[in-house]
Amino acid sequence: ENVLTQSPGTLSLSPGERATLSCRASQSVSSTYLAWYHQKPGQAPRLLIYGASSRATGIPDRFSGSGSGTDFTLTISRLEPEDFAVYYCQQYGSSPWTFGQGTKVEIK
Amino acid sequence: QITLKESGPTLVKPTQTLTLTCTFSGVSLSTTGVGVGWIRQPPGKALEWLALIYWDDDKRYSPSLKSRVTITKDPSKNQVVLTMSNMDPVDTATYYCAHRVRDIASGIYYSAFDVWGQGTMVTVSS
Numbered sequence: 001e002n003v004l005t006q007s008p009g010t011l012s013l014s015p016g017e018r019a020t021l022s023c024r025a026s027q028s029v030s031s032t033y034l035a036w037y038h039q040k041p042g043q044a045p046r047l048l049i050y051g052a053s054s055r056a057t058g059i060p061d062r063f064s065g066s067g068s069g070t071d072f073t074l075t076i077s078r079l080e081p082e083d084f085a086v087y088y089c090q091q092y093g094s095s096p097w098t099f100g101q102g103t104k105v106e107i108k
Numbered sequence: 109q110i111t112l113k114e115s116g117p118t119l120v121k122p123t124q125t126l127t128l129t130c131t132f133s134g135v136s137l138s139t140t141g142v143g144v145g146w147i148r149q150p151p152g153k154a155l156e157w158l159a160l161i162y163w164d165d166d167k168r169y170s171p172s173l174k175s176r177v178t179i180t181k182d183p184s185k186n187q188v189v190l191t192m193s194n195m196d197p198v199d200t201a202t203y204y205c206a207h208r209v210r211d212i213a214s215g216i217y218y219s220a221f222d223v224w225g226q227g228t229m230v231t232v233s234s
Contacts (some may be wrong), residue, residue: 013144033218033220037155044227045155045224047209047220047221050220050222051211051220052217055212056209057212057214060185079205087172088154090155090157090221092219096157096168096169096171096172097160097168098157099156100154104234
């Protein structure tokens with residue numbers, strides 16, 4: 001299976017700062033079938049990005065995704081208070097679909 | 109608007125079989141491309157994909173759980189059912205069902221999940 005490794009484990013930033021999250025796959029992700037979610041405590045995950053760079057419906061443009069092959073990045077241009085959460089990447093290029101272990105973005 | 113909701117027992121005993129139902133609205137599992145998946149999350153841990161069923165009854169399972177998990181659908185009831193046998197305390201988790209995303213520009217469905225249920229917490233304990 002395609003193992004996804006996210007880094008860093010925790011990112012401590014202030015509102016208004018830029019966040020850069022990494023997701024590295026153990027095998028190439030076919031057709032850039034890579035998604036990003038965030039999850040707040042007690043809530044279900046919310047899809048932010050699919051196809052490595054396409055924003056899901058209703059997602060603000062401060063969220064952007066990039067990458068291909070085995071290296072992918074989620075960038076949040078200016079952190080808003082509601083963006084502090086845990087972020088997961090998911091690959092769906094090959095079964096079994098797999099998730100990364102998560103990156104927590106916390107308020108500094 | 110698409111909505112999904114999970115239902116099932118909150119407590120099961122070790123070795124028992126868990127049956128969870130995902131009831132959805134705003135979408136039809138008879139429509140080409142549509143799919144519903146199950147994902148779980150142990151307390152404080154990461155997400156784990158379990159199974160996915162497509163509109164054409166094609167199914168995919170996590171290899172680590174394939175011998176224990178079955179996914180079925182009933183389009184007439186707008187339901188997808190997950191059964192997991194031989195439950196163990198390590199299966200304690202919040203179980204989510206979720207809908208495959210449809211790219212608005214192309215109309216193509218992908219196996220990222222854009223609409224999730226609220227989740228149902230299942231505890232395995234004697």
